[in-house]
Amino acid sequence: MKKQLITTSLAGLAAGLVWQAGASAQSLDYTAMSELFGEPVTAGATGAPQRASDVPATMVIITGDDIRRFPERDIPGILRHYAGMDVTRYGIGDGQVNIRGAATGYVPRLLVLVNGREVYLDSYGYTAWSTLPVQLDEIQQIEVVKGAQSALYGFNAVSGVVNIITRNPELGDYAIGRVDGGTDGYTDLSLVAAYGFGERASVRFSLGSTRADEFDGFPGNTDAAGFGDLEFSRDTLAVEGRFALTEKVNLLTEVTHSEVHQAESTSIALPAESEYEITSYRVGVEADTDLGFLTVTGFRNEVDVLYSFGLNTTSLTAFAVEDLFKVGTRNTVRLSVEYRDGESNSFPAPGNGDFGYETLAASAMWNRKFSDSMELTLAGRYDSVDWSRDGDPDPALYPFSQSDYDVSIEEFSYNAALVWRPEFGGAMRFSTGRGVLAPTMFDIGFALPVTVGGNSLVIAGNPDIEPAIVTNYEIAYDRALTPTLGLRAAVFRHETESDRGAFGPVPDLFPPAANVPVFLFDNRGDTATSGAELTLNGDPEGPWNWSANYTLQSVDDDLSPFGVNTVRDYEGATPSHLANARVGWTGERFRADVLVNYVSSMDMPMQPAFGAVTRVAIDDVVSASFRGEYIINEHLSVALNAQNANFGDGEETNPNTLTESRFWLSLRAGF
Amino acid sequence: MRFLILPVLAGALFSSPVFAETSQRDLEVIGRALGFMEGVDGSERTVAIVYDPASEAEAQALAGAMSGGLSAGRVTLNARLVPAADAGSLGGAHAAVLLGSASGDAGVFSAASSAGVMTVSTDMSCVESGNCVMGVQSAPSVRIVVNRGAADASSVSFAAAFAMMIEEI
Numbered sequence: 135m136k137k138q139l140i141t142t143s144l145a146g147l148a149a150g151l152v153w154q155a156g157a158s159a160q161s162l163d164y165t166a167m168s169e170l171f172g173e174p175v176t177a178g179a180t181g182a183p184q185r186a187s188d189v190p191a192t193m194v195i196i197t198g199d200d201i202r203r204f205p206e207r208d209i210p211g212i213l214r215h216y217a218g219m220d221v222t223r224y225g226i227g228d229g230q231v232n233i234r235g236a237a238t239g240y241v242p243r244l245l246v247l248v249n250g251r252e253v254y255l256d257s258y259g260y261t262a263w264s265t266l267p268v269q270l271d272e273i274q275q276i277e278v279v280k281g282a283q284s285a286l287y288g289f290n291a292v293s294g295v296v297n298i299i300t301r302n303p304e305l306g307d308y309a310i311g312r313v314d315g316g317t318d319g320y321t322d323l324s325l326v327a328a329y330g331f332g333e334r335a336s337v338r339f340s341l342g343s344t345r346a347d348e349f350d351g352f353p354g355n356t357d358a359a360g361f362g363d364l365e366f367s368r369d370t371l372a373v374e375g376r377f378a379l380t381e382k383v384n385l386l387t388e389v390t391h392s393e394v395h396q397a398e399s400t401s402i403a404l405p406a407e408s409e410y411e412i413t414s415y416r417v418g419v420e421a422d423t424d425l426g427f428l429t430v431t432g433f434r435n436e437v438d439v440l441y442s443f444g445l446n447t448t449s450l451t452a453f454a455v456e457d458l459f460k461v462g463t464r465n466t467v468r469l470s471v472e473y474r475d476g477e478s479n480s481f482p483a484p485g486n487g488d489f490g491y492e493t494l495a496a497s498a499m500w501n502r503k504f505s506d507s508m509e510l511t512l513a514g515r516y517d518s519v520d521w522s523r524d525g526d527p528d529p530a531l532y533p534f535s536q537s538d539y540d541v542s543i544e545e546f547s548y549n550a551a552l553v554w555r556p557e558f559g560g561a562m563r564f565s566t567g568r569g570v571l572a573p574t575m576f577d578i579g580f581a582l583p584v585t586v587g588g589n590s591l592v593i594a595g596n597p598d599i600e601p602a603i604v605t606n607y608e609i610a611y612d613r614a615l616t617p618t619l620g621l622r623a624a625v626f627r628h629e630t631e632s633d634r635g636a637f638g639p640v641p642d643l644f645p646p647a648a649n650v651p652v653f654l655f656d657n658r659g660d661t662a663t664s665g666a667e668l669t670l671n672g673d674p675e676g677p678w679n680w681s682a683n684y685t686l687q688s689v690d691d692d693l694s695p696f697g698v699n700t701v702r703d704y705e706g707a708t709p710s711h712l713a714n715a716r717v718g719w720t721g722e723r724f725r726a727d728v729l730v731n732y733v734s735s736m737d738m739p740m741q742p743a744f745g746a747v748t749r750v751a752i753d754d755v756v757s758a759s760f761r762g763e764y765i766i767n768e769h770l771s772v773a774l775n776a777q778n779a780n781f782g783d784g785e786e787t788n789p790n791t792l793t794e795s796r797f798w799l800s801l802r803a804g805f
Numbered sequence: 806m807r808f809l810i811l812p813v814l815a816g817a818l819f820s821s822p823v824f825a826e827t828s829q830r831d832l833e834v835i836g837r838a839l840g841f842m843e844g845v846d847g848s849e850r851t852v853a854i855v856y857d858p859a860s861e862a863e864a865q866a867l868a869g870a871m872s873g874g875l876s877a878g879r880v881t882l883n884a885r886l887v888p889a890a891d892a893g894s895l896g897g898a899h900a901a902v903l904l905g906s907a908s909g910d911a912g913v914f915s916a917a918s919s920a921g922v923m924t925v926s927t928d929m930s931c932v933e934s935g936n937c938v939m940g941v942q943s944a945p946s947v948r949i950v951v952n953r954g955a956a957d958a959s960s961v962s963f964a965a966a967f968a969m970m971i972e973e974i
Binding site: 162163166167169170171172173175182183184185187188422427460463464466503506617 | 834837838840878879945946947953965966967968969970972973974
C-alpha cells in the first residue's frame with residue numbers, strides 16, 4: 135500500500151517487452167530488484183530500467199500487494215485513491231480516468247498499456263477499462279506516469295500514461311483463484327496461473343467473469359432512466375507464452391479476448407449502453423546483443439463496439455523496433471522506429487467508405503548522469519500520419535469528398551527532465567514535455583445522419599481537424615522526512631492548444647455551405663490546468679501504516695461557447711480539490727484498511743437526450759470504504775469489502791448514474 | 806619522554822585508516838547483487854571473506870552470519886575465510902568481500918581478478934581506486950557502484966538491466 139510518486143517520462147511497447155519478455159538474467163525481475171534496492175523499480179519512465187527514486191517524471195507505482203488491500207473491483211477504483219488522479223464512475227463498469235483534469239466521458243487524453251500493448255480504443259482514444267483482459271490478482275504493478283509523454287510513448291499520452299504489468303511467468307509458478315459475491319447481483323470469478331515448462335518456456339493464463347446490476351440513472355437524465363435494469367457483464371481471457379530461444383534471445387506471444395456489456399457516458403455527455411468485443415495478438419522478440427537490447431514487437435487489436443449509434447469495427451496493427459544501450463558509463467540511449475496501421479469501417483452509417491491511417495514514427499531518448507546528484511533526460515519523437523478513405527461519403531449529406539480525407543499530419547514531441555539531489559536532501563525534478571493529441575477515427579471519419587425536430591442533419595468527422603498540442607511544466611520534490619515518513623510534492627501546469635473534440639447541440643455548417651446542417655468534430659479552443667499535489671506516506675514500526683494526499687486543480691478554459699458548438703467544460707467538470715486518506719492495520723492473520731475520498735463540487739455537462747445540453751451541479755462528495763481480510767492459512771483468505779459504504783442507494787457523483795454502496799465477500803485461494 | 810610518546814601514539818592512532826564494518830544488511834545486498842552476475846549457474850554462491858589481522862573479528866562475524874547458508878534473493882551465500890596473505894587461494898569463490906586493509910590491497914585484487922573472482926567492499930574508495938569490482942552501501946539507501954575496468958579485468962559481467970540501475974565508473 136505504499137504509494138510511490140516519482141518523476142520522468144516514458145517507455146513504450148518495445149520497452150515493456152525488453153524488460154518483461156526476457157528470460158532469466160535479462161528480465162526485469164521486479165520483485166528481486168525491488169528487494170535489492172529497497173524501493174520499486176520500473177522501465178516505465180524512460181524505457182530503461184530505473185529505481186523509482188531515479189526516474190525523471192512524477193510517477194506512481196502501485197504494487198500487487200497494494201492492490202490486494204483496496205476494496206475495489208477494478209483499476210479505476212484503485213487509481214482514485216492517488217494524488218492527481220481524476221476518476222469519474224459513470225457506470226458500474228465505466229470508470230473514466232484522467233490525470234490532473236476532468237474525467238469526462240470517453241477521456242481521450244490517457245495512454246493505457248498492458249505489458250506495453252496499447253489497450254485504449256483507437257476509435258476515439260479512450261479506454262474502456264472494463265475490457266482490459268487483466269485480473270487484479272495477476273498484476274505485478276501499475277505504473278502511472280504523469281504529464282505529456284508523447285516523445286516516448288506516442289500519441290494520446292498527453293495527460294499521462296498508465297502501464298499495467300502482469301506477473302512474469304518465467305519468474306515462478308503460481309495459481310490464484312478468487313470468487314466474489316455481493317450486493318446488487320455482484321459476482322466475480324477470477325482465475326490466474328503461471329507455469330514453467332523447464333528452463334525455456336512458461337505460460338500465463340488468465341480468466342475473469344463478472345456480473346453486476348448497473349447503477350440507477352441520474353434523476354432527470356431521461357436516456358439513462360433504464361440503466362438500473364441493466365446487467366453489467368464482463369468476460370476476459372488471456373494466454374501468454376514466453377520462450378527462451380537462446381541464452382540471449384527471447385520470444386513472447388500473447389492472445390487476449392474480452393467481451394463487455396455496460397452502461398456508460400459518451401464524449402458528448404450522452405448516456406449510452408454499449409457492447410465491446412476485443413481480441414488482441416502480440417508477439418515480440420528481444421535479443422541482448424553487442425549493439426544493445428534489440429527488440430522487435432508487433433501487436434494487433436481487433437475491436438467491435440456496438441454503440442447506441444452504430445457498430446464500429448476497427449483494427450490497429452503496430453510494429454516497433456527498438457534498441458536500448460549504454461554509451462560509456464554515464465549515458466543511456468534508446469532509439470526506436472514504429473509503424474502503425476489503423477482501419478475503421480464506414481461508421482456509424484455504412485456505405486460512406488472505410489477509412490484509416492498509417493503512421494511512421496521515430497524517437498530517441500538520451501539519459502546522462504552528470505554526477506551522483508545531477509541527471510538529465512531528453513527525448514524526442516517525430517510522427518508522420520497519412521489518412522485516407524476508400525470511398526466518397528454520400529454527397530447529398532456530407533460536406534467532404536473522398537479526396538478531402540487524404541490528409542497528412544506531421545508532429546514533433548519532446549520531453550526534458552532534470553533530476554537534482556541537493557545536499558539538503560531529497561530529489562528535485564524539473565520537467566517539461568510537448569504532447570500530441572492526434573485526431574482519432576471519430577474525429578476524422580465519423581458519418582451519421584440524424585433527425586432532430588423532424589429535420590435531417592448529419593454528424594460528420596472532419597479531415598481538416600488539427601491535433602491538439604499539450605505542453606506541461608512541472609517541478610516536483612520528494613524526500614524521506616524521517617525513516618518512516620515520506621513526502622512527495624509537485625506543482626504543475628498543463629496547457630492544451632486547439633483542444634479537439636466533439637460537436638455541440640448547434641450545427642457547425644448550414645446550407646448553402648452544406649446540403650444539410652452538419653454537426654462537425656472540430657478544434658474547440660484552449661484550456662490550461664495549474665495545480666499542486668502533496669502526498670505523505672507513513673509506515674512506522676508496528677502494525678499501522680497510513681497515507682494521505684491532496685490535489686489542487688485550477689482550470690482556465692478558452693473554449694467555444696458551452697452548449698453551442700461544444701459540450702466541453704473543463705472548468706466546470708474538474709474538481710478543484712481532491713483528497714484521499716487511508717489507514718491500514720496488519721496483524722498475523724487479519725488486516726484491515728479504511729479509506730476516505732473527498733471530491734469537491736463540480737458543474738458537469740449532461741445531455742439527457744440528443745440536443746438537450748445542460749450543466750448539473752454535483753456537490754462535494756465524501757466516500758468511505760473498508761476492507762478486512764482474514765488469513766485462514768497460507769493458501770486461503772476471506773475478505774469483506776465495503777465500497778463507498780456511506781452512499782446507500784445512490785450518491786450524485788456524476789450526471790449519468792447514481793453511485794451506490796456495494797458490499798461483497800471475497801474468497802481467495804493462492805498457490 | 807612520556808609526553809613525547811603519547812602524541813606520537815595518538816597521531817599513529819588517528820592516522821590509521823578507519824574502515825566501516827560490513828554489516829549483515831550489506832551482506833544481503835551483496836548477495837542479491839550476486840544474483841545478477843552473468844555466467845554463474847545454480848543458486849549457491851561461495852563468498853570468500855578476505856581479511857587482514859585487524860579485521861579478523863569482523864570476518865568471523867560475517868562468516869557466522871552465513872553459517873549454514875545465508876539466503877539473499879535468488880542465491881544462498883556460503884562463507885570461506887581467507888586471510889589477505891593467502892589471497893592466492895581465492896580460486897573457486899564466486900565473490901570476495903574485502904575487509905580492512907584488504908580492500909585497498911592491489912595484490913589481493915590482482916589475485917582475485919586473475920582467478921575470475923568478483924571483489925566487493927563496503928569501502929567505496931576500493932571501487933573508486935579500481936581495487937574492487939563493486940562497492941556497496943546499504944544505508945541510508947542502497948548504493949551500488951561497479952568499476953567497469955576492474956570488472957573487465959576480473960572477467961565479471963552483470964545482467965544488463967542490473968547494470969543500467971547502478972552507478973558505473
